[in-house]
Amino acid sequence: MISPKLVEVGRHLNVNIITNSEIKTVDGEPGNFTVTLVNHPRYIDPVKCTGCGECARHCPVTAVNRYNKGLDDRRAAFIEYPQAVPLAFGIDTDTCIGCGLCENMCVAKAIQYDDTERESTITVGSIILASGSQGYDPSKLDFLGYGKSPNVVTSEEFERILSASGPYRGHLCRPLDREEPKKIAWLQCVGSRDTNKCGNGYCSSVCCMYAVKEAMIAKEHAHCDLDCAIFNMDIRTFGKDYEKYYLRAKDKDGVRFIKSRVHTVTEIPETGDLTVRFVNEAGEILEETFSMVVLSVGLQVPETSKLLAQQLGIELDQYSFVQTNPFTPVSTSREGVYTCGVFQGPKDIPGSITEASAAACAAGSDLSAARGTDTKVIVMPDQQDVAAETPRIGVFVCNCGINIGGVVNVPEVADYAATLPYVAYTDQNLFTCSQDTQDKIKEKIIEHKLNRVVVASCSPKTHEQMFMETLEACGLNRYLFEMANIRNQNSWIHSKTPAIATQKAKDLVRMAVARSATLKQLKEKVISVNKQALVIGGGVAGMNAALGLGKQGFHVALIEKNNTLGGFSRMLHHTIEGGDIQVYLNDLILEVTGHENIEVITAANVTDFSGYKGNFTTTVVFGPENEKRTIKHGIIIVATGAREYTPTEYCFNQDPRVMTQVQLGDVLEEKGAAELASVVMIQCVGSRNAENVNCSRICCQNAVKNALIIKKQNPETNVYVLYRDIRTYGLMEDFYKEARNLGVIFIRFDSDNPPQVVPGADGMQVFVKDHILQRNLEIEADLVVLSAGMVAEDTTDLCGIMKFNRNPEGYFIEAHVKLRPVDMPGDGIFLCGTAHGPKLITETISQAQAAASRATTFLSKSEIKLSAITAQVDTEHCVKCLTCVRSCPFSVPVFNTEKQVIEIDEAICHGCGICAGVCPRETIQLNYYENDQILCKIEALLAGGM
């Protein structure tokens, strides 16, 4: 998944990658830093190295492969992994014996034994620290047996075991005897949520989800019915749609979840199996034997990052994460220096990518005046005209590690492809998307004079653009390319039936080859980009997105359906860290309304929408007089937000003593906790149930926040939190701990046995079964506070007009959950805040900055290339029946009365092909999807029989 990103960065002209280097000093000021780097020797010149690997093949020295976590060996001349960027080998001088074999073998003459450490300086305007994390080393926790028992591995090691490029080539084996395990246990919170043994009090945020994922993949890889058990304190699947994945693992795939922190892991010497000793919720001591134990190790900041922070004068928190403010989540204590990813705090991939874009926005805002002054431009080679040539098709079949190769017989498919008409060359690759394969494809196109390319691999949605660029880079028109999706549509779904999957792969390749022979060269139209932005929604997300763009010099129209700005945050008082939300909000509103580049339009509703990336037109009706306004803009940021769920449970709306956390916030703000003797909070109201399967992410911390306020104001108040899993992820775990220390009582309940709330004359009575005491409890409460989940704002009307995709819960769908978390599927449309899914105010701010950053990638260009996939009219054969004029949903085809012809403007054509479908004489063809380009696929498919 990371390969396309690596390739994109590797091939980007304005990203200068300096590897094997460390920062020595940073001098200067924001806008003009001088960074002195120490460049460590690589001993192989990365410019000359072609990545052929001959040096490693001939190297006689064995070294421990750190990339595979020491589970296998590599050579002293090595590359960490096949998709590495830059694809250049290096020599590990700790093990190299200097025999000179690699130097003799290297045709490129890239070996430099005399390479030395150097110093270099670069001048930059802003700095972003993204030095990441390392897994916790559990060898200190001797009771877990790590380091002593070979079949106890860390989750990082297990990731490598499952990987196709890992030590066992993706076969599920345990290290001791390479036997396939029958039972695996995952132990959660190793190096997290543990102040006693390791000092890491925080929750690492990602381990629950990766443990579930590892269990699911292990089950998939296993030949037997693998038994997977995850020992946990709380399962924290709080991300967007993560709960659904957890439930699938638990209910459908039979992964066992055991609420316990394991006491000891002991090896059985005869078998290498492991006995796990633990206490269940009823207090019984139990033992269970597993063939393998995986320690779900937490994330922590590496020592080198701490040193880096010291050199830069950046403040770190008690756990060595970068100290940030809840309202400026990517700014460090040093001006002009920003941070993102796990160095900022524990988080998952979508969170890291979002924050990375946010940091780019912050860094870019500082430098907007100098935009475009120090950049390079891509010059593609002139395109060769191959229209008159007979098709010469190159077919590249991808193994995708073992994603495809583990199921489909790839060599057989490649051989089969060679027998198909017009195929001039076939090959198979481990990863077709890797940088070295791109270079190989270019080489083969030139060597074999290929004029069509078919890649049989994964989804065109993620990879088509990259391959098309590869074609362009060797002078071939990008539309002479076709993909066969033999992974997502084949090996992933038919993994249990390899023979059938191989046959289907052949069918898909045959279809793709047939189509590729019919493809034509197409020319893209270049259009100008309107530099104005439209932001929909004036809450914290929308305002931050608008500011992010405004500060970079782009004009923004910010539309809000209510009369005032602020959105849901108007109802909130403090963040869990103590940040004053109302003060922040008022400052933010002042900054937005006072910004010269931002125009705020309140009481506004969208009534009409048209256009395409770079040139949208939106009509809004606004104000008390229902004035109409048409806005022309180049991009859209959607920030329509979410609100608190209105409960129907637990006598809400029937008894004034039952309220939501937000309402409790108001009560505490106005009256304080002095009069409260007992408060019961109930979690997961309107979340994690049949109506709303997902976790609302914010409610656990909300309960802890309010519980702490009560306890600090009035330590005598009894506060009970009835929960299913406490999900105070990341650094918020400290507040959960503080709440327990202050005497807040947390009682877990099962979803099939929820608490009962009965209104009484003197107080509310709450009945709940305590799992630890194994007793039914009756609690008297002055207030019952419901931790109501979040629900997306109703955007039915807006989506009816603007055609945005939403999931069944009403949240907008991003283009790619992990790689493009703030892009919408439509080009030029971005997404942030709770409109994307429930999240905290801090997360909302960084996501809003991320959306602004992504939008800047459009707005900073003065022109963009449009798709060439548009409709063309053959005016000579057209009978002017006007069916297309009547049928086009965007009124693009027009009848030119002067010339007496139908005209289709390719700049506004959406490329849907509806006109081509209705044209009775087939005089309209949609480029790249001409009738024969689709029919040939049907023919090719059925030629093989069905």
Add this chain to the structure above:
Amino acid sequence: MRLDYPANIKIIRVPCTGKVDLMYLLAAIQKGADGVYVVGCLEGSCHYKQGNFKARQRVEQARKLLEEVGLEGDRVRMYNLSSGEGPTFAAYAKEMTEHIKALGPNPLKKWAKV
């Protein structure tokens, strides 16, 4: 999501179901496909506004024409779902396959082969 669905389903990509010509549906049956179905966005949420309605019209047309020549019109179907509904996609694929299996092989297949 890697949801399992029958391997006899092969997907042909079109930019919008509005691009699906009546000719494509009939050609598939004529050349021996046992069934064809069009999967479009939910009605009312077509990215191109009306594409899936056009597709439904053509599916209806194809069904009628097949009936007229003595074939089962129900070999051609239209399904609607949103891009976020992987499990529904797999469920429809299974449903269609089972349905076609019940109908039996396309009688045109023996001529298509010749």
